[in-house]
Amino acid sequence: MYSLTESEKKILKEFLEENVQSGLIAPSSSPAGAPLFFVPKKTKDLRPGIDFRGLNKITTKDRYPLPLTKDILEAVRGAKKFTKLDLKGAYHLLRIKEGDKLKTAFRTPFGHYEFRVMPFGLTNVPSIFQRFMDAIFSDLLHQTVVVYLDDILIFSVHPEQHTKHVLQVLERLRQHHLFCKPEKCEFDQTEVKYLGYCISQVGVAMDSDKIQAILDWPSPSSIKETQCFLGFANFYRQFIADFAQRTSYIIQTLKKESLRKGFCWTKDAESAFQQLKHAFIQAPILRHPDTTKQFLVVTDASERAIGAALLKNKMMMG
CATH class of the missing domain: 3.30.70 (Alpha-Beta Plaits)
Incomplete structure (x- = not known):
């Protein structure tokens, strides 16, 4: 178990209380116990993370591919309208099956816990989540929407059809109980930042x-x-x-x-x-x-x- 500062312990205690109450984690008696550490967010706040390197070494790898950036940029070629969506707590919407939860156990100064939902840091999380998203939008992919993990970009070559395309995607998300962060969504844009690029009708910058x-x-x-x-x-x-x-x-x-x-x-x-x-x-x-x-x-x-x-x-x- 890594040593924590007093301020980190305060954040950790709040994290544990909130996530136990919401059902994302639970007390554990698992023989496994990964250490916990803190990573800074873009806002400079701290976020707890689990060091799953030991578990990842012995995990059978899921080789489902993530989309290539060049394929995504090619798909949106010629689009004139864009809407960008960012999912809220996306990974936590996928539950871990019984028998595997104990493998995600982690140690803290306040006790031993395990995840009931898919946490960050596991080696197969990106592949599992990408497969999940690709299945949801299988008939729309590269036609009106591209998806990279929890980042969704809706695009329309004909601006008058954009509202229809956005509603299709939102309805699909609703059907699968997926929710967006309103503060991180951008609707009806002619230019949008996505995956490190600035995309518009003109091209990519x-x-x-x-x-x-x-x-x-x-x-x-x-x-x-x-x-x-x-x-x-x-x-x-x-x-x-x-x-x-x-x-x-x-x-x-x-x-x-x-x-x-x-x-x-x-x-x-x-x-x-x-x-x-x-x-x-x-x-x-x-x-x-x-x-x-x-x-x-x-x-x-x-x-x-x-x-x-x-x-x-x-x-x-x-």
């Missing part, structure tokens, strides 16, 4: 909040910090021309031959780092492709990188 995070990113001073930055930046690599070449000096700092004497953030890496941050400011909107027009594929390669571009319309004349 980077989320401005994510761009600001990159601009505010300090120069890395360790292997972990460098890997973290590259992972974050790589999410938007399709927006940045010559991304592989721009990051080559940064990646060089992580190679074995460069690490023999320890991590060293070179002048070349710093220059590439600043230039890459500047490139994010100038990143274009990726327009939805018009498959009725001719395309041109352009490729190039050097000793340090390879690249390609898909061109059409006026860009092909340059």
Whole structure:
């Protein structure tokens, strides 16, 4: 059991009382007992979490896939109206069968408890929930709605049909006793942020909040910090021309031959780092492709990188 501060104990006690009363957890005599810890929310409040790493190691994996972002972006191509829904307590709507509840037991300074519903942190939770949502919207998926776990995006190519599409989805949620967080829902929008992107009729752009995070990113001073930055930046690599070449000096700092004497953030890496941050400011909107027009594929390669571009319309004349 991890040590907790007095303020964390206060939050934990409230969490236990609320969740026992609502039927989400119950006192347990299970031989299992995962430790509890706290993770910060976006609001900077603390949320209790359970360290299920031990249980996850011995769990048979559910390989049901999560949707690919590129498939979701392709599905909404040409849409003019959007509504975004965020489900309330989504995972907790799925109950755990008898005989498995004891496996989710966790230890606290106030006693031993186990979950009666599906908790965060279990290895199969994303796959189980995605299968559940896909089954609910099977006939609407990629037609008028896309779903990534508990994030739902309703879209309409013809704006006059959007209200009908929204009502269809809401009715489907009602039938399955799923509820939304009103404060996190956005209705009848021409532009919406979804899965880290800003989506509109024109095309797909980077989320401005994510761009600001990159601009505010300090120069890395360790292997972990460098890997973290590259992972974050790589999410938007399709927006940045010559991304592989721009990051080559940064990646060089992580190679074995460069690490023999320890991590060293070179002048070349710093220059590439600043230039890459500047490139994010100038990143274009990726327009939805018009498959009725001719395309041109352009490729190039050097000793340090390879690249390609898909061109059409006026860009092909340059």
